Amino acid sequence: MKIIWTFTLMMIPGVVSSMSVTGYSGGGVNITCEYDKKYKENTKYFCKGDWLSCIDRIRTDIKDKWFDDGRFSLYDDTRSAVFTVTIRNLTEEDSGTYHCGVDIPTGIDSSTEVKLKISTGQQTRTVRGYSGGNIIINYKYELIHTNHVIDVCKTSSDQCFTVINTNRSTEWKRDRRFSAHDDTSAGLLRLFIRDLNENDSGEYKIIVKVSEDYSFFSEFDLDIKTDDCCVKSISLSASAGGSVNINCKYPQSHSGDVKFVCWRSGADLCAKETPVNESRRWRDEGKIQLYDDREQQLLTGSISHVTEENSEYWCGVQTDQGHKIFITRVLVSVTDTVGPAAGWPVWMGITVACVTFIIIIIIIIVLYKIQKKRINCRSAIDEYENYPRTDPRTDPRTDPRTDPRTDPRTDPRTDPRTDPRTDPRTDPRTDPRTDPSEDTYTSLDLNTRSSDLYDTLTTVHPRPAVHQ
Known part of the structure; x- marks a missing residue:
């Protein structure tokens, strides 16, 4: 196939070689064409179309200097016997056949055929x-x-x-x-x-x-x-294996872009990246947690398990074309002390703090109640000890007359219903067991008793009939 193509070129007058060139829309190409040194003073040109009907895109006789004609430029390097053609802002319509030509007035022009293909590519402006x-x-x-x-x-x-x-x-x-x-x-x-x-x-x-x-x-x-909104560098400190919180501002023009935090490793500025592309929603990826507040233009987050090897980070934004713009550098100073909460995520630290606070409040309340009870007891003791003392002879608490054991008002033994002193059935005046006249009467000798005394006694206290 190559032999046939070479033979075809030889059959076209003036065409001595051919090349295939690929370009990308929005970009450009540089095409280098050689010529015989004897034609270094001749006019050079670049045309589009078949050789016999080629239309010039650029033509110049200027040597060793760039010549521009719209999107086309030509530089004739006479010392190297080559000229370079540059095409900018390529489009798909630029695809086709071109020729690098040397104008030879006395003969057939020398030419190199160029097959240009334009592919759709990335346009960076x-x-x-x-x-x-x-x-x-x-x-x-x-x-x-x-x-x-x-x-x-x-x-x-x-x-x-x-x-x-x-x-x-x-x-x-x-x-x-x-x-x-x-x-x-x-x-x-x-x-x-x-x-x-x-x-x-x-x-x-x-x-x-x-x-x-x-x-x-x-x-x-x-x-x-230079944007005053953003801090260029932030310095933080954390214990080895611990965590740090970060806050990075970004320009308002990047509110809709993806935000990220990168960890730097040697020459690779972004060895590991954690992106967040939604507003006001946490993104948790391994050791990095991120939250993007687009209304405040603020990227916040936390970095856990910090080590000396992972001590430099960058906050930035990524454009639609994939370009990464690093805005704020975050340097973490790592200490050797490992705290009890090393490696804990933010939510766990907040939970532990809240539980600890509640426990402290409960302990304070319990201690307050115990102390209040002790104070009340002490006040009662002091009041008892300071109560004024009274004469036992007049103190109703020690007056034997008010002793429940001797007070007939409280002595159950002096119940009026049973107390012989108040029982009418045991009235000394009627009870023969306690009637003094009975004793007197029985002690008298019948043979010697006086009639006067007898009459008196029997009158005051009649003697009950004696039954034989």
Whole structure:
């Protein structure tokens, strides 16, 4: 098939070679065309269409200097005998056949055929960052490009100065404040810029060099701002294995974006990420719990099981295009002391505190009642001891006349119904057992008794009849 294609090209007058180029909508391509050194003074051009009916897109006789014509630019490097054509802001309509041509007035023009295919790709226009923070810019490309080099450069005065390149490395590569990681298995380039400042603002290019013949690129504007809403750094302390609470403000323009907290591990600023994409709803993922209040522009949460290895975190937002903007740095100072509540989550700490508070209140109430009872008892004892003393002879409590045992008013033995002193049946005047006249009468000698005395006694106390 290759032999047939080469033979077909040889049959077309002026066409000496061909290449296939892939670009992405919104981005651009750089196409490099060689020519014979004897034509370095000739006019160069780039046209679209079949060779015999090709329509110019750009044509110039300017040497060693960029010439622009709309979205097309051409640079003729006479020393290397190559000229480069750049096409920006690609669309799917740009797909088709093109030719790099050298104008030869006295003969047939020399030409290189270019088959351009435009695929739908990621369009990055403006990326915003904040002074003192960091940013990760993600650039997606197709997996068909496996053997390539990626350069990142900043444009200034029609030149693009490289800030970092990957050199086909599969690991993170760092150059001062710039780091890059090319994940060829996922077709993803991650560009990390740390310690942002306003001088970093400007136009950047991510250039993927596929071969010596062409490369494709994406352009974006980096806008670095200073926002007073947000703290650049927070310092906290916690015992080893304990937990800390965090509060991170973010700009109002990012209220609708996904928020996250990242744990940094070495050069990887976001080794492990916990995102939250809903407002006013807790997100619990392992050792990190997050809550996003979009009305207050406040991200709160807690980090548990803190260790010295996990002592640096970042609060940030993620845009719709996947770019990560790191706003606030959280540094946790880890101590060696492990408290009894080490590793407890926030809700457990609050529960323990509430239960402890209730127990303390109950203990206070019980102690208060015991103390009050003791005071009442002591008052009663003091009142008894201080009661005024009285003469036993007059004290009704000691007066023998009021002794229940001798008081006829309280002596049960002096019940009027049984007391012989009050029983009418035992009236001394009628009871012969107690009648003194009886004794007197029986003691008299009948032979010697006086009639006068007898008459008196019998008159006052008649003697009852004696039955023989």
